[in-house]
Amino acid sequence: xxxxxxxxxxxxxxxxxxxxxxxxxxxxxxxxxxxxxxxxxxxxxxxxxxxxxxxxxxxxxxxxxxxxxxxxxxxxxxxxxxxxxxxxxxxxxxxxxxxxxxxxxxxxxxxxxxxxxxxxxxxxxxxxxxxxxxxxxxxxxxxxxxxxxxxxxxxxxxxxxxxxxxxxxxxxxxxxxxxxxxxxxxxxxxxxxxxxxxxxxxxxxxxxxxxxxxxxxxxxxxxxxxxxxxxxxxxxxxxxxxxxxxxxxxxxxxxxxxxxxxxxxxxxxxxxxxxxxxxxxxxxxxxxxxxxxxxxxxxxxxxxxxxxxxxxxxxxxxxxxxxxxxxxxxxxxxxxxxxxxxxxxxxxxxxxxxxxxxxxxxxxxxxxxxxxxxxxxxxxxxxxxxxxxxxxxxxxxxxxxxxxxxxxxxxxxxxxxxxxxxxxxxxxxxxxxxxxxxxxxxxxxxxxxxxxxxxxxxxxxxxxxxxxxxxxxxxxxxxxxxxxxxxxxxxxxxxxxxxxxxxxxxxxxxxxxxxxxxxxxxxxxxxxxxxxxxxxxxxxxxxxxxxxxxxxxxxxxxxxxxxxxxxxx
Numbered sequence: 001x002x003x004x005x006x007x008x009x010x011x012x013x014x015x016x017x018x019x020x021x022x023x024x025x026x027x028x029x030x031x032x033x034x035x036x037x038x039x040x041x042x043x044x045x046x047x048x049x050x051x052x053x054x055x056x057x058x059x060x061x062x063x064x065x066x067x068x069x070x071x072x073x074x075x076x077x078x079x080x081x082x083x084x085x086x087x088x089x090x091x092x093x094x095x096x097x098x099x100x101x102x103x104x105x106x107x108x109x110x111x112x113x114x115x116x117x118x119x120x121x122x123x124x125x126x127x128x129x130x131x132x133x134x135x136x137x138x139x140x141x142x143x144x145x146x147x148x149x150x151x152x153x154x155x156x157x158x159x160x161x162x163x164x165x166x167x168x169x170x171x172x173x174x175x176x177x178x179x180x181x182x183x184x185x186x187x188x189x190x191x192x193x194x195x196x197x198x199x200x201x202x203x204x205x206x207x208x209x210x211x212x213x214x215x216x217x218x219x220x221x222x223x224x225x226x227x228x229x230x231x232x233x234x235x236x237x238x239x240x241x242x243x244x245x246x247x248x249x250x251x252x253x254x255x256x257x258x259x260x261x262x263x264x265x266x267x268x269x270x271x272x273x274x275x276x277x278x279x280x281x282x283x284x285x286x287x288x289x290x291x292x293x294x295x296x297x298x299x300x301x302x303x304x305x306x307x308x309x310x311x312x313x314x315x316x317x318x319x320x321x322x323x324x325x326x327x328x329x330x331x332x333x334x335x336x337x338x339x340x341x342x343x344x345x346x347x348x349x350x351x352x353x354x355x356x357x358x359x360x361x362x363x364x365x366x367x368x369x370x371x372x373x374x375x376x377x378x379x380x381x382x383x384x385x386x387x388x389x390x391x392x393x394x395x396x397x398x399x400x401x402x403x404x405x406x407x408x409x410x411x412x413x414x415x416x417x418x419x420x421x422x423x424x425x426x427x428x429x430x431x432x433x434x435x436x437x438x439x440x441x442x443x444x445x446x447x448x449x450x451x452x453x454x455x456x457x458x459x460x461x462x463x464x465x466x467x468x469x470x471x472x473x474x475x476x477x478x479x480x481x482x483x484x485x486x487x488x489x490x491x492x493x494x495x496x497x498x499x500x501x502x503x504x505x506x507x508x509x510x511x512x513x514x515x516x517x518x519x520x521x522x523x524x525x526x527x528x529x530x531x532x533x534x535x536x537x538x539x540x541x542x543x544x545x546x547x548x549x550x551x552x553x554x555x556x557x558x559x560x561x562x563x564x565x566x567x568x569x
Contacts, residue, residue, distance in 0.1 A: 055539055056532050060105040079547035082407065082438070088550060092403040094431045095556055100547040102530020102540075111523040112533040115441045116419040117150060118329055118357035118379035121304065124148035124293040125519055126432075126442035126534065128421055130387075131155065131308035131333055133456065134470045135446050138165040140454040142172050143511040145303040146291040147519070152306040152331050152444075155318065163321040166305050170326055173287045173294065175252045175301025176269065180279040183235060184210025185217060190231040192220055203266040206239050207276050216268055216276045219243050245270045248277050252301060255280050256288070297328060306359075308333040311341035319349055329357045331381065335392060337361040338368035343375035350376040362423060364400040366412035373416055381444065382409045383424035388447045389471060389501050390424065403438055410439025429521035436522075437529075437537055437546065446470075451505035452514060459507060471502035 064072065079100045080088065089096050115126045125148030129136040133156040141151025153165045183191065183204050192204060203221045207214030218239035225238055244262045246255045248271040259267045259282060269278040284301075287294070295304040306329040307322045309315045319330065330349060332342050337360055349358050360372035361381025369380055383406075385392030385399030393399040402425040410420050419441035426432060426445050435443050449455060450470040457468045508514050529546060531537045540546035551559070 055536050055543075055545070056105070057102060057530050057536060057540055057545055060103065062103060077547065079549045081544045082541050082546075082548060085548045085550065086404060086407065090404070091401045092407075093401045094403050094425060094427075094434045095551065096403065097434070097548050097551050098559075099433070099437055099525075099529050100549055101528050102546065104527055104530060106527065106532050108520065108523040108527050110532055111526050112535075113148075113519065113522060113526075115534050116379075117306075117421060117442050118359055118419060119417065120357050120378065121150075121329055123150055123295050123304075123442065125295075125515075126436060126440075126522075127515065127518065128152060128306075128442050128444045129449055130423065130444050130446035131331060132446050132450075132471075133157070134468070135450050135455055137456045138168040140449065140452065140456075140511065141165070141169045141305055142303065143452075143454045144449075144515070145169065145295045145305065146173075146287070147511065147515040148293045148295055149442075149515070150295050150304045150306055150329070152308055152329075155308045155310065155315075155333065159318045159321045162307060162318065163325050166307055166322055166325040166327050169305035170302045173296070173301070173303050174281065174284050175296075176255075176278040176280060178278050178300075179212060180205065182207055182210060182212055182214070182276065183220070184208070184214075185234065185236045186210075187235045188231065189225050189228050189233045189235065189238065192225055192235065193231075196222065203281070205266070205268050205276055205279060206235055213275055213277070215274055216243065216245070216270055217241070219266060219268065221265060243268060246280075248272070252280075256285050259285060297326075300326070302326070304328045306331055309345070310334070311339065311345045315345065316348060319353070323353045323356060327356065329359060329379075331359045332361065335362060335384065336398070337363050337381070338371050343371060346372065346375040346377055359421070363409060364405040366408055369409050369413055369418075369420075373413065373418055377418065379441075380409060380413055380418060380420040381423045382406050382420050382440070383422060383444075386425040387423075388427070389503060391501060403434065406435055406440050407438040414439065429518055430525070432518065432522055433525040433529075436534060437541055437548075439538060439541070441534070447505055448518075449508075449511065452508045453510040460504075462504070466507040467504040468507065469502070470505045 085097060086092060113125050114122060116122050117128060127144060127147070127149030129140055129144055129149070129151040131152040131154040133154045136151050136154050138153070141153060144151040151169065153162055155162055181195065181204055183206055185206060185208065187206070187210070195204065203219065205219050206217045208217060217236070218241045220235050220239045224240060228238055244258070244264055245268045246258055248269055250269070255267055255269065259280060265282045267280040268276055269280065271277050296302060297304060305327055307327050308331045309318050309322070311332065311334060322330065332345055334342055342360060346358050346360055349356060357378040358376065359379035359381055360375070360377035362384050363369050363372065363380055363382060364384045372380060383402055385396070386402040402422065406420070406422045413420050420439065421442045421444045422435035422440035423444040426435065426443050426448055432443050447470060451468045455468060459466050459468055461467070526532070526537060529537065531540050531546070537546065
């Protein structure tokens with residue numbers, strides 16, 4: 001319309017929004033960083049190219065004199081290769097071994113922790129939250145994704161509640177917002193204020209139809225209605241008509257540059273006819289600046305989010321609701337994953353929603369893994385009875401020590417390009433490094449994240465210490481709420497066998513402080529071992545270049561804090 005003055009940027013790109021490979025996106029981001037120093041924070045998990053070539057631990061190996069090399073060969077290797085370690089310690093757990101140091105030729109900032117959670121989804125950081133109702137809900141999933149990992153929303157709730165949590169994660173950060181809230185010319189100031197009160201924002205485009213795809217008439221922001229006393233005044237009387245817009249076909253980087261130069265809070269995207277097709281928000285631009293390594297979908301630029309489901313027929317409706325909210329990965333949640341029910345659910349999801357990756361589990365043997373890979377699983381979850389609040393091994397006499405489980409399943413799944421996540425038994429940053437060294441692509445954590453500010457639940461005090469409640473999904477309390485389906489039990493069963501306990505964990509503060517600490521611990525651990533990425537770590541273990549050492553009970557005591565008294569300050 002003639003009353004709407006617009007400033008556009010024109011591009012010949014026909015598609016919207018454009019899709020880019022991970023490599024092209026990394027190159028574009030690098031170029032953008034150089035052009036815009038204020039937004040060019042050095043990523044703490046750089047994308048490393050040329051990983052398929054000669055490993056850095058070989059290229060940068062120090063050259064020794066003939067005498068030293070001869071003496072070293074005569075001395076033999078220190079420690080054990082992984083196969084030798086497993087023969088010496090058949091029931092291997094994380095506390096039973098250490099990694100031996102390698103040669104350092106790089107700084108921690110050079111270390112890449114880029115990895116995969118499933119066949120098609122990559123993360124900048126190998127941290128995944130366990131789908132437990134005292135750990136993983138919307139707020140924690142947002143924090144984890146902003147720090148480069150991914151949260152898996154639990155399903156011990158109604159379908160609507162779980163879908164709402166996924167929606168809160170997906171809409172927290174956007175690239176092109178293709179379904180923005182739009183209002184029509186008949187809307188009132190009262191409607192804008194109601195939306196601001198309920199949803200927390202008021203930058204709303206006005207179109208002639210009141211819908212996306214209508215002719216853009218203007219934009220209403222908070223400053224337009226701050227001093228308006230008449231609640232029934234039409235939005236057309238207060239809206240901003242002098243709107244800067246971007247043309248359909250522009251890239252996200254181009255649109256962000258226009259928004260920065262125009263200093264506007266919202267940037268509408270219109271087509272050649274002036275019809276609204278999308279919206280970009282300045283708050284999302286700030287989130288890109290503050291969290292440059294966040295886990296985002298490569299097309300929509302929304303945060304990555306996963307969700308758990310069971311294997312019941314009723315869970316198919318849950319899957320449909322999650323797919324409608326654009327969930328990125330679905331984790332089949334079962335204590336013992338090698339079942340006909342889970343295989344059928346995997347096949348159903350892959351046939352009905354082929355664009356959604358599915359992680360199966362839990363498994364601890366190669367045969368279990370083979371059955372789920374055959375069904376179509378894109379990733380595997382490894383661990384049975386090793387969580388801090390799990391009693392499966394004691395009650396059911398079934399399971400496997402976690403370190404040997406991770407190694408054996410990862411060794412088998414690697415042949416089919418299926419990544420695995422080590423689920424359970426992670427009690428320290430060192431355990432994260434050990435799980436990854438055994439072949440895991442990422443680690444799933446419960447107790448490590450429980451008690452954080454973003455975890456669900458209220459804090460309480462005991463003996464002057466602040467705690468949050470933490471319970472296993474096999475505990476009596478969780479089962480009464482509905483988690484018994486995870487153990488293939490009916491909610492109508494008169495006798496329920498508990499496979500977990502309830503307890504409490506100490507306050508960990510915000511994950512925005514805790515996760516960067518864990519991440520730096522991992523980067524320095526990789527540096528100590530002499531590998532510059534997780535890919536090199538896995539290759540070094542397979543090639544026999546990374547060595548391990550057995551750890552006796554006395555050695556474990558030696559490696560912990562000892563011979564000092566803890567004194568409170």
